[in-house]
Amino acid sequence: MAGERGYTDRELMVSAAAREIEDGDTAFVGMRLPLIAFQVAVSTHAPNAMAVYESGVVRDDPADGFLHTMCDLPNLDRAVSTTGMLDIMSRLQRGDIDVGFLGGAEIDRHGNLNTTRVRAGDREIRLPGSGGACDIACMANRTVILMAHESRRFVERVHYNTSPGHGTGGDWREANAVPGGGPVALVTSKASFGFDADGELYLRSVHPGVTVDEIRPDFPWELKTAEDVGIGEVTTTPEPTEEVLSLTRRFDPDGFWTQ
Amino acid sequence: MPREKRASMSEAIERIQPGDSVALGLALEHAIPFAAGHELIRQNTDELTLIGPISDILFDQLIGAGLVDRVRAAWVGNVSAGTGYRFREAVESGSLAVENHSNLSIALALQAGAMGVPYLPTRSLLGSDVFDESDLFVEAEDPFSGDRLALVPAIRPDWTVVHVQRANAYGDAHFWGNAGAMNPAVGAAENVIVVAEELVDPEVIKSDPSRVAITREQVAAVVECPYGAHPSPLTGRYNRDNEYYLRYHRSTDTRAAFDEWADKWVRGVDGRAGYLDVLGDPGNLDVSEPTVAAEVTYGR
Numbered sequence: 001m002a003g004e005r006g007y008t009d010r011e012l013m014v015s016a017a018a019r020e021i022e023d024g025d026t027a028f029v030g031m032r033l034p035l036i037a038f039q040v041a042v043s044t045h046a047p048n049a050m051a052v053y054e055s056g057v058v059r060d061d062p063a064d065g066f067l068h069t070m071c072d073l074p075n076l077d078r079a080v081s082t083t084g085m086l087d088i089m090s091r092l093q094r095g096d097i098d099v100g101f102l103g104g105a106e107i108d109r110h111g112n113l114n115t116t117r118v119r120a121g122d123r124e125i126r127l128p129g130s131g132g133a134c135d136i137a138c139m140a141n142r143t144v145i146l147m148a149h150e151s152r153r154f155v156e157r158v159h160y161n162t163s164p165g166h167g168t169g170g171d172w173r174e175a176n177a178v179p180g181g182g183p184v185a186l187v188t189s190k191a192s193f194g195f196d197a198d199g200e201l202y203l204r205s206v207h208p209g210v211t212v213d214e215i216r217p218d219f220p221w222e223l224k225t226a227e228d229v230g231i232g233e234v235t236t237t238p239e240p241t242e243e244v245l246s247l248t249r250r251f252d253p254d255g256f257w258t259q
Numbered sequence: 260m261p262r263e264k265r266a267s268m269s270e271a272i273e274r275i276q277p278g279d280s281v282a283l284g285l286a287l288e289h290a291i292p293f294a295a296g297h298e299l300i301r302q303n304t305d306e307l308t309l310i311g312p313i314s315d316i317l318f319d320q321l322i323g324a325g326l327v328d329r330v331r332a333a334w335v336g337n338v339s340a341g342t343g344y345r346f347r348e349a350v351e352s353g354s355l356a357v358e359n360h361s362n363l364s365i366a367l368a369l370q371a372g373a374m375g376v377p378y379l380p381t382r383s384l385l386g387s388d389v390f391d392e393s394d395l396f397v398e399a400e401d402p403f404s405g406d407r408l409a410l411v412p413a414i415r416p417d418w419t420v421v422h423v424q425r426a427n428a429y430g431d432a433h434f435w436g437n438a439g440a441m442n443p444a445v446g447a448a449e450n451v452i453v454v455a456e457e458l459v460d461p462e463v464i465k466s467d468p469s470r471v472a473i474t475r476e477q478v479a480a481v482v483e484c485p486y487g488a489h490p491s492p493l494t495g496r497y498n499r500d501n502e503y504y505l506r507y508h509r510s511t512d513t514r515a516a517f518d519e520w521a522d523k524w525v526r527g528v529d530g531r532a533g534y535l536d537v538l539g540d541p542g543n544l545d546v547s548e549p550t551v552a553a554e555v556t557y558g559r
Contacts, residue, residue: 116389
């Protein structure tokens, strides 16, 4: 719930994700929070952004009604285009998608993501699978990852690499013929991260009320920070503005995704 | 006169045999042929191979009913809630074989089938375990540029089942709204079953040939079934019943609970009309603020 800060973790994640969409970008929007984040971005700093959805929807403005899924009728109503998956995926494969959004049950040091199967003790738990995530991870010019901040999700090496990030780091993507740019940001419910020149995750900012020391133990490796990679200090993630909060609550009036 | 293919849902679905491969749920969360899927459960047509990008909960239901040996898909679950419990249990118990795809690889496999070519290349997949842990895909060098690509072999389903807004009795259909991988799946299939919200005169379809998504050649049967895509949405007709997906999630976490669900919604009713009786009036889902497209003129 919103609590004393006046906003929820997820509302802050929406705000941070929206800022990752630049004006003029074509964004590949998936499920859950990015459905809200695109609508916030195009209503504020990125009026010339476009959204594409693998279902075949192309939009340039917010939907007039809550979006539970990308195929909800408000997302199709007065869309720029409703077409098919190969049309959308072809734009991705041509290299025309500036930014794509991803999530995952597991993420590792180099931003590889697992949404297929995870280990829990001596058992394996089956998850839904890739959907379009593998395609977005391979081919978008840059990707932004959104995840709940839970230590079990941060692993040295993903159990199954559904959506390649920077592989084992360095020039791994080029060496493996993976064409897109890979992940540039991870936004969790506690902090925001970037990827350094070697493709390794580093702590960029902590959300208000969270400390760096609180974040470190959640990672099974020595987590780098902005300081370690030579780009200044770990900052505090900006709080969502009143405008962004009010838009978020307009697009998610019952708080289904963001409360 | 072209051959009329109008059939009842049970007549149409009877043509699908145990062991067949069936593509359905192709437009992603949109226009999922739930009524047709439920008829498969009532007829207990088993040993099926299911094909589709994501299925929302329809694949989970068919798996829960014990009808499925194999799934060739990118994602199986419940878009509102994440996990599909019946899918998860079937995989974890070893009773279900899964061929892991990405959305693009399943669409390309179907497109290759539709085009009559053995495979299509892609710049996706390489570097992922979707590629590395599969014996389906092959890496190859493009003979022109030398680029490294993944080759996706064709899939040709025995059946593709779709839900559309309107069709004629010959099997020509109008469809609008996002189509996902429906068009390649229709093109790739040996046989197609068209479930339509409404059967219309052939002149209605011919008045707008650019809106025709399916033509009659592969169509084996045409079934009229209002609300046949519920709880998924259908453009211009009804919205997604989000609460239904959440309730399904809460009420199918065990095998016994699923059986209770299936007895109530599928096995205990004789078709979609009976299902709608259990549901109650779905009128609150109807499109209440229609956007009417600008008139389209053809002529000579």
